[in-house]
Amino acid sequence: MTKSRTLRIALALATAAVLAGCSASATPVPTKKVYTFKDMTVGFIQTGSESGWRAANTSSFNETAKSDNITLKFTDSQNKIENQITAFNTYIADPAVNVIVLAAVDVTGYNDVLTAAKTAGKVVVIEDRRIDAPSNLYYTYIGSDFDKEGNEGAAAMCTALGSGGKNVVEIGGDQGASAAIDRAKGFREGDTACGINILDSQYAAAWDPTVGKSIMEAYLKKYTGKINGVFAHNDELAIAAIQAIDASGLKAGKDVQVVGFDATADGFKYLISGEMSADIECNPLLAPQVFQAALDGLNGVTGQPTWVPSQEGQFFASQGADALKAILATRKY
Ligand code: GYE
Numbered sequence: 001m002t003k004s005r006t007l008r009i010a011l012a013l014a015t016a017a018v019l020a021g022c023s024a025s026a027t028p029v030p031t032k033k034v035y036t037f038k039d040m041t042v043g044f045i046q047t048g049s050e051s052g053w054r055a056a057n058t059s060s061f062n063e064t065a066k067s068d069n070i071t072l073k074f075t076d077s078q079n080k081i082e083n084q085i086t087a088f089n090t091y092i093a094d095p096a097v098n099v100i101v102l103a104a105v106d107v108t109g110y111n112d113v114l115t116a117a118k119t120a121g122k123v124v125v126i127e128d129r130r131i132d133a134p135s136n137l138y139y140t141y142i143g144s145d146f147d148k149e150g151n152e153g154a155a156a157m158c159t160a161l162g163s164g165g166k167n168v169v170e171i172g173g174d175q176g177a178s179a180a181i182d183r184a185k186g187f188r189e190g191d192t193a194c195g196i197n198i199l200d201s202q203y204a205a206a207w208d209p210t211v212g213k214s215i216m217e218a219y220l221k222k223y224t225g226k227i228n229g230v231f232a233h234n235d236e237l238a239i240a241a242i243q244a245i246d247a248s249g250l251k252a253g254k255d256v257q258v259v260g261f262d263a264t265a266d267g268f269k270y271l272i273s274g275e276m277s278a279d280i281e282c283n284p285l286l287a288p289q290v291f292q293a294a295l296d297g298l299n300g301v302t303g304q305p306t307w308v309p310s311q312e313g314q315f316f317a318s319q320g321a322d323a324l325k326a327i328l329a330t331r332k333y
Contacts, residue, residue: 045101046074053284073097152190157278202218253274259280
């Protein structure tokens, strides 16, 4: 190798070393912050406290936030969407809050606050009930497939009715809630399997079991001797129907088959007694999934699915009291 080529290479190497040294002494490139749970302050907008399912859902968030060292700010919306909009605006304005979680009272009405939350850089996760809003306005939705639950409820009703009459009355949850809308839709998609005839359908605002009981009492007067089954949108409404049926002199589980949703501890009691024929499970223990999704959102993880469906089953009085008691002993709600 000639001397001049060696010199050129040596000069090039020296120049590179000097530049490397300069870049090392130049302003360091800021490293991206990696959030952990202790960095999360979550504004949790809950529907209210209308059922055992709701109590278990709230407990899931309180217990998981405590164990994961997450700061949780809680709003009980008293089942009013206007309270949820107010809470959204409060959390949007709160500089400490970096995550907002919504359990929606209604299926619509959130686009404006979702847009404002996005503009404010808050990560929003929808839990429990789906909403009709553009999916780019929230990070993800974690909740049940209520349409599938409705399908399962119809199949369970067909099994319970057997070869008997197929006249069924419906006691719905709050008419604005996707859980009620989709269970009703799913049940009607599945009720053709055995020719169920939905005699009547009424909705209990805010899922109020007192209203549910009055609806059933009115059905028993209007359709005396014609009701073979009750499709109730949650356990509290199913239990209210059973109480009205038993007070009328009929026997729930014998004269009238009742199908409920949620599979709460109270629902299990009526499966064990045989007064409820089937209970379609709806999983309320969503907080661990929700908080992990929110953390992913804070850390800029992309590719999150728009919807993460909950895993859940169904339970039947026909499983027998002993088997159901053993299952109940293993459940958290
Ligand atoms: O079935 C009912 C509660 O959204 C799945 O809301 C939830 C429903 C649940 O009021 O008990």
